[in-house]
Amino acid sequence: MARGQIKSWVMRSGICAAIVAATALFSLSSATADQPAHFMSVRMDGVEGRQGPGADQRVAWLYQRAGLPVMVLAEREGWKRVRDPDGDEVWMRSEDLEARRTVYVREQATLRRTARANGQVVAYLMPGVIGAVTRCDGDWRRVAVGGRIGWVQNASLWGGECAGLDQATRP
Structure with missing residues (x-):
């Protein structure tokens, strides 16, 4: 093969590779x-x-x-891209996740009997506690811990x- 033919073949290969990469990127984004x-x-x-x-x-x-709890950002062929409470993003196998909704306590919080700032105190929750969440009432979440x-x-x-919470599920 002559030198000019090799260069031409390499350039065509590069173009083909770019097309394949663009197609893969498009299919990933659409998926x-x-x-x-x-x-x-x-x-x-x-x-x-x-x-x-x-x-x-x-x-x-x-x-x-x-x-x-993790936020699912994307899905691809049995894998989910997730963000954890610390903000890190990774891929996890879909079978390692479940639909059960939970919350992560970011800062010390008060668990109250009613969805009111003056509601009776049930418990104090420390940062890092995980609880099941089932309902919303304005800025309040019903949590079981x-x-x-x-x-x-x-x-x-x-x-x-609140999006996606199953109102029928109770902790």
């Missing part, structure tokens, strides 16, 4: 753009968060808290968005 972000929770202790969607991707984090059920102001929580 992930179908659903708005929503919350799920980590199914069990020891779930791996990987840098990309695949078992061959490097493990970035090992999640040791079953029930930890350690056998106690009450209302917490959403400003103290991560994962307390």
Whole structure:
């Protein structure tokens, strides 16, 4: 093969590679753009968060808290791209997540019997506590933690968005 032919072939290969990469990027974005972000929770202790969607991707984090809420940002072939309460984004296998809604207490919060600032105190929640969430009432979330059920102001929580909450489910 002459030198000019090799250069031409390399340029065509580069163009083909660019087309393939663009197609892959388009299919990834279309596969992930179908659903708005929503919350799920980590199914069990020891779930791996990987840098990309695949078992061959490097493990970035090992999640040791079953029930930890995560925000699902994208989905691709049995994998979900998630954001954790610290803001880190990783890919997890879909089977390692469950639809059960939980919240993460970001700052000390008061669990109250009613959804009012003057409601009777049920418990004080420390940062890092995880609880099941089932209902919304304005800026308040109905949360179950350690056998106690009450209302917490959403400003103290991560994962307390109302969209997708199953009102029929009770903790």
